[in-house]
Amino acid sequence: MIWNKEAECMRIGEREKLQLARMKAILKRTYENVPYYKKRFDEIKFKPGEIKSLEDIRKLPFTTKTDLREGYPFGLFAVPRREIVEVHTSSGTTGKPTVSGYTKKDIEIWGEVVARALTMCGATKDDIIQNGYGYGLFTGGLGVHYGAQRIGATVIPISAGQTKRHLDIMQDFGSTILTCTPSYALYLTEAAEEAGINIKKLKLKAGCFGAEMWTDRMRDEIEKRFHLIALNIYGLTEIIGPGVAQECDQKNGLHIFEDHFYPEVVSPETLEPLPEGEKGELVLTTLTREGMPMIRFRTRDITALRREICKCGRTLVRMDRITGRTDDMLKIRGVLVFPYQIEKALLEIKGVEPHYQIIVTRPHHLDEIEVQVETSKKLFSDEVRHLEEVRKKIENRIENSIGLRVKVTLVEPKTLPRSEGKAKRVIDKRQL
Amino acid sequence: MFWQKDIETISRKALEALQLKRLKQTVRQAWTNVPFYRDYFSKLSIKPKDITSLKAMQKLPLTTREDLRLNYPFGMLAVTKEQVVRLHTSSGTTGKPKAIFFSKKDVDRAADLIARCLIMTGVKKDDVLQNMMTYGLFTGALVMHYGAEKVGVLVIPAGPGNTKRQIALMQDFKTTTLHLTPSYALYLASVMHNEGLDPKKDFFLRRAYLGSEPYSEETRNKIEKFFGIDVYNSYGLSEMNGPGVAFECMEKDGMHLWEDNFIMEIIDPETGDKLPEGEKGELVLTTLCREAMPILRYRTRDIAMIIPGKCKCGRTHRRISRIIGRSDDMIIIRGVNIFPQQIERVLMGIKAVAQNYQIVLEAYDQMTVRVEISKDLFDGRVEHLVNLQNEITEKLRSEILVKPKVELLEPGTLPVSEGKSTRVIDKRTL
Amino acid sequence: MKQLKQISIFSENKPGRLKKITKVLAEEGVNILAINIASSNGFGVIKFIVDKCELAYQKLKQKGFTVSLNEVLAIELVDRPGGLFEVATMLSEKKINIENAYVLILGSRKKAFLIVDVDDIEKAKKLLKHENLRFFKAHKNVKRETV
DSSP states (O other), X not given: OOSOHHHHSOOHHHHHHHHHHHHHHHHHHHHHHOHHHHHHHHHTTOOGGGOXXXXXXXXXXXXXXXXXXXXXXXXTOSSOGGGEEEEEEEOOXXXXXXXXXXXXXXXXXXXXXXXXXXXXXXXXXXXXEEEOSOOSSSHHHHHHHHHHHHHTOEEEEOOSOOHHHHHXXXXXXXXXXXXXXXXXXXXXXXXXXXXXXOGGGSOOOEEEEESSOOOHHHHHHHHHHHTSEEEEEEEETTTTEEEEEEEOTTOSOEEEOTTTEEEEEEOTTTOOBOOTTOOEEEEEEESSOSSSOOSSEEEEEEEOEEOSOOTTSOOSOEEOOOOOBTTTOEEETTEEEOHHHHHHHHTTSTTEEEEEEEEEEOTTSSOEEEEEEEEOHHHHTSOHHHHHHHHHHHHHHHHHHHSSOOEEEEEOTTOSOOOSSSOOOEEEOSOO | OOSSHHHHTOOHHHHXXXXXXXXXXXXXXXXXXXXXXXXXXXXXXXXXXXXXXXXXXXXXXXXXXXXXXXXXTTTTOXXXXXXXXXXXXXXXXXXXXXXXXXXXXXXXXXXXXXXXXXXXXXOOTTOEEEEOSOOSSSHHHHHHHHHHHHHTOEEEOOOXXXXXXXXXXXXXXXXXEEEEOHHHHHHHHHHHHHTTOOHHHHOXXXXXXXXXXXXXXXXXXXXXXXXXXXXXXXXXXXXXXXXXXXXXXXXXXXXXXXXXXXXXXEEXXXXXXXXXXXXXXXXXXXXXXXXXXXXXXXXXXXXXXXXXXXXXXXXXXXXXXXXXXXXXXXXXXXXXEEOHHHHHHHHHTOTTEEEEEEEEEETTTEEEEEEEEOSTTOOSOHHHHHHHHHXXXXXXXXXXXXXXXXXXXXXXXXOXXXXXXXXXXXXXXX | OOOOEEEEEEEESSTTHHHHHHHHHHHTTOOEEEEEEEEETTEEEEEEEESSHHHHHHHHHHTTOEEEEEEOEEEEEOSSTTHHHHHHXXXXXXXXXXXXXXXXXXXXXXXXXXXXXXXXXXXXXXXXTTSSOOBOOHHHHHHHOOO
């Protein structure tokens, strides 16, 4: 099922023409209305008219989160403030948060792209969508809400947390689609099992999960426990919220809605554009946004772009699952490590629950990693000797994966904190 | 300023004719599509065609929250599931909540009613609304959000809590309009006061809508004075869309109830007899435009009166007074409806506690549940008691959605009680 | 050997409770040998070692108090530096977790006992059976000694 066949299955040549036209328009509008961008374009003596091909965008400077912080709150708006009808902010752990501003038209675009995403998960107007993303300033809840609204499905706005409610409603109302973070989905399966609920009897057929990084293994785990197809949604507040890209049932990458968001991949070290298929940092440019256009925004997410034909029929470029962030990246004893690599290694081993935490310390001038992993109930009640074997196995597997010795500690099931939103996987205790 | 001037100032005669027309449609729709109503009608031997005048409404049965509970989840639905676009829920006395269904038209109408309320209180397109009610299954935040969207103001979907951030948002975005509970407004005022902030000087606030909890005229004056704004009373209930059922206009002399969308009656809560204008009683509401879930003569359990006479603003929809109390034992804290029965049920499921408990409400939003422990199950271990305390707190929180303080008491401390008056001690001065 | 029992009373954390409890004991001629009060989150548990524990338990119960009676370890402490260290070492080696502990002193301060509340009293007694510890002998000492 495809929401917008015209846009999603457009011939590539035609789409490139559309993208170019939109790119020219947005650069002109941005130059004329956002003093911040005008200044930066003038600095490199760039005029919007100089864009003759899509690649010409490489001439332009990048926008980073720091720029957004400096422009807080209204500095990057391209329309008079009264045209902005909604704002969302992203958590400001360091300093001021950042704002995303939407005009009425932007809200419609948002609804459109999320509608595409939900449809890709199999949602139609006859479905019941149980929304477990947080509602409020976080874009997850309202974003999915707008998309579901657009499709005409029944939306149950539960928001994050309230596990008992989630389980009750799933059973009482026969929800067919679940939207929430993957770690929360996993938590719900645990809670359901504990409550003695027969998950097979639930009517859930698909899950639209995102807002945090998760592996294929994690996906397999969720699908196995929840008996549904678990697909990945991608987005970020600075660009629009959820709805920038969505995985289709081919499970082979996420289709970026590139008629609205122009993607590039650059090397996080040199910032040079990378060819198709090579992993690097995702950079996005909004092509249609009114309220707050973003030009070459560095997402900090690591991925690769692929243009091979997808069996689903969509011609939109695909991006790999996000396997890490440039700032997720840990440097341990000089070696670059992504939590993703550790998760992948862990989940290959039997008897291990997909609940783990990575603790990085520097006790004697040398970095140490400890990976705490929950064992399954069965394994935990096993002989100490057997536990020790498993522990060593995990240590070896991880060492093979990242090239570093780590200490693995097995912990009792259910002792690691569970999240209702994004799971906090890494605790870095080094005072860097 | 009017959002829908014609209907807001329609003549009484035309309004009543419109009400009758819509009532007939609603009754027919309920009778045709909702088995619960059909059964009820046949039990009372009435048919839709018997409703020939507004007076004939008296023949119709009263619907209670018990009926909604017994028909959970889909029993009150009047359209197909596919036509439902939104589900909201509201606390029920037992484990299950009440389900409220909306069709696309229902959502649109609810938004229109809110838009009337916003425009009525001077809101313009360039206003900034900070929506500090809880987003999610409660109707409070989302329905206001839909209405504000219609008007085109800037909505900050802040939700409640994180007061420091709320204050920062108000300053950064130059918020003009607040939507929050009275208890949170008082709390916000105290935090601002402690920080040395003067909203009259440092902020851009013009008005606030207070709802979800009953509060006094004194509290309104206090808030108006501290913030330097106009405070307008807002009334609604999830079963009737949520906020936007009745709202104060700039005269601040009673809340206009949108009579083209609801028929209101005041009844004696004991006898069920209809009471005249000016007399206090229980508010009963009938939906006139709802598609997905029409409700006839719903007992709100809120005590109020219809204010006789015309309002200076020119609107012909009559006004109701502030909500004076409840005719049941429901309590509201932090804007959340809680029934003592819910607490009782949770406690009954925990072995180590006896049957006797008390709920104490104080300050703006403090709830303490005092529970007597079971004599026989006391084993002398402090740790076990602490665990018990935590277990009770967590189970209650999961059920009532508000985290209470739990006090463990010796058996025999509390008076043996029958009713709400001894079970619930409300020390708040809202 | 008669077991040493401890009386535990659940009480709200407010003035006057201890007075009420000790009044009952005084009226019944019960002598208190040791007392320990633990409080948390608005309530407290008062523990006593008394000379007539069955009587005390029944009377307190009659008067409406929430009371329980449980067995505890009463390990003799040698009155010199290292006395407690030795006992603590023993308990640690046997992996016996101390839930609560306080001291009972008899008469002329010649004997002191560490009263220890443990999770599993039977297991603890088994583990300590053959160890070099001296325990409180109820009958013998109580009749003759007083605090």
